[in-house]
Amino acid sequence: MKPVLVVSNGHGEDLIGAALAQELRALGYAIQAVPLVGRGQPYEKAGFCVRGPRREMPSGGFALQSPKAFWADLRAGWVSMSLAHYRAVREAAREAVATLVVGDVYALLVGHFMGRPPLFLMQCRSSLRAWERRGWSRPYSALERFLMRRAVGVYPREPEGEQWLKARGVPQACYLGNPMLDALEGVPLEPAPPYLLLLPGSRSDAYQSLPRMLEAVRLLGGLGLTPVVAWAGLPIEPLYAPGWRLETTGLAEGVTHCLSHPDGTAVYLTQGAFKATLLGAGVAISTSGTAAEQAAGYGVPLVGFPTLGPQYTQAFAEQQKRLLGEALMLVPPHPEAIAQGVRRFWDSPELRAQARRAGRAAMGEPGAARRIAQKIHQELQARGLEQSPSR
Incomplete structure (x- = not known):
């Protein structure tokens, strides 16, 4: 060859x-x-x-x-x-x-x-x-x-x-x-869609942003979305979310860990299952680069918030907003604001339709x-x- x-x-x-x-x-x-x-x-x-x-x-x-x-x-x-x-x-x-x-x-x-x-x-x-x-x-x-x-x-x-x-x-x-839309892979998932997809990214920003996302999830009970994290291969050990318990399932792919809170909130952490999480997503919370653009291309509305870096800084978030337009809603980095952004999308079929059109216009066809x-x-x-x- x-x-x-x-x-x-x-x-x-x-x-x-x-x-x-x-x-x-x-x-x-x-x-x-x-x-x-x-x-x-x-x-x-x-x-x-x-x-x-x-x-x-x-x-x-x-x-x-x-x-x-x-x-x-x-x-x-x-x-x-x-x-x-x-x-x-x-x-x-x-x-x-x-x-x-x-x-x-x-x-x-x-x-x-x-x-x-x-x-x-x-x-x-x-x-x-x-x-x-x-x-x-x-x-x-x-x-x-x-x-x-x-x-x-x-x-x-x-x-x-x-x-x-x-x-x-x-x-x-x-x-x-744009071949980003072809870069999907992964195993199927047992948790039923639609998902509230958490995309903390593949850089160390994820250790800052995922705890905020989890707190936003706690404020979104009863929304009808199953919270699922698409973890992008970073080591799990440094992840610390105060008040949350992280348990392994023993699987190498799919749902590899479960995050649970004393108030009863449960979140599935997945690895090697990005295609399933993306195709089943109703709304996504994101501090990611490529994964966010892939999600937008497949019509998933995004709620993003800036981190201290190294990747998803305020400047990076604003650049991504210019790219994705109405597919991405930027909010302050506080759980209450993040939860409010998710509710705005999920409660408005019109906003979700606008997000789908904007994402597909920005990302093209597979x-x-x-x-x-x-x-x-x-x-x-x-x-x-x-x-x-x-x-």
């Missing part, structure tokens, strides 16, 4: 990279994945070879958001880890027929200088919809556009991205949909992963790259 090197930088990017990799595998390609942020669990779950160090940094991949986060990553060994990543990319590139980058300008730099041409880019982070037009800011930086011009295929996440890039010297930009994989396959065929390169 002809190897393709996949380089990604983020938990959401890994999910998308794994979805694209599965479609490429169906077309006859082997996959070598190098995740630059985190442990690359989506690749591992899909059965792909994962190369390079697989460590979580304190910033969760958001080192440039603050000097404090940057220095914390440096102290945790970011330099040595990154050098090991670069070596892994170079080694995997020796046998690859192409490099697929899933992420932003950093992943693109690594893929361009250390990967194997031809280069393909799935730019799933930058959004014209979410871009705040002020000063000299650009949704895609000058450096990123410079590197994009050296790629064979550039696949932005929305049609506006294709138009903007083509107008600025990236003619190979081609919108084929099937993009297959379309992008087929486009990459066609480009490789046109270049005669049907055999693995000699070592």
Whole structure:
């Protein structure tokens, strides 16, 4: 099988990279994945070879958001880890027929200088919809556009991205949909829908935000929604929710833990069951990035609130609001305000219908992963790259 090197930088990017990799595998390609942020669990779950160090940094991949986060990553060994990543990319590139980058300008730099041409880019982070037009800011930086011009295929996440890039010297930009909507996986669940879906995210924000979500759940008794947490693979041990008891079910997937409160409130914590939780959700409470956008794309109204970071800060929340519009209701980070937001959605079919329309308009239709994989396959065929390169 002809190897393709996949380089990604983020938990959401890994999910998308794994979805694209599965479609490429169906077309006859082997996959070598190098995740630059985190442990690359989506690749591992899909059965792909994962190369390079697989460590979580304190910033969760958001080192440039603050000097404090940057220095914390440096102290945790970011330099040595990154050098090991670069070596892994170079080694995997020796046998690859192409490099697929899933992420932003950093992943693109690594893929361009250390990967194997031809280069393909799935730019799933930058959004014209979410871009705040002020000063000299650009949704895609000058450096990123410079590197994009050296790629064979550039696949932005929305049609506006294709138009903007083509107008600025990236003619190979081609919108084929947003593969976030194809990055669903998981086992079925026993608790019956509809769910009140809690999405605390894949970064350390989750340890701050989930306790607030749980307190909001206590205020929502009698709503008719089953509270379910979609836990995104973080260690469970640091989770502390005052007044709540956490018990394991002994399962590795599905409902792995139960959270109970003395007042009788029960919440199911799930792992490896995101597809079931998403498709059964009536309303979601979220401090997540990719998972929130996936939920919006499938018509789930979202109530979000800012955290202290590293990811779901006030600025990040406002950016996501610009992207998702009426699909996301931002509220203050207090259980009472969160509960009120959920009630507003659930009590108003009109607000839920507006949220569904806005989410689907922002995220497009499923099937993009297959379309992008087929486009990459066609480009490789046109270049005669049907055999693995000699070592």
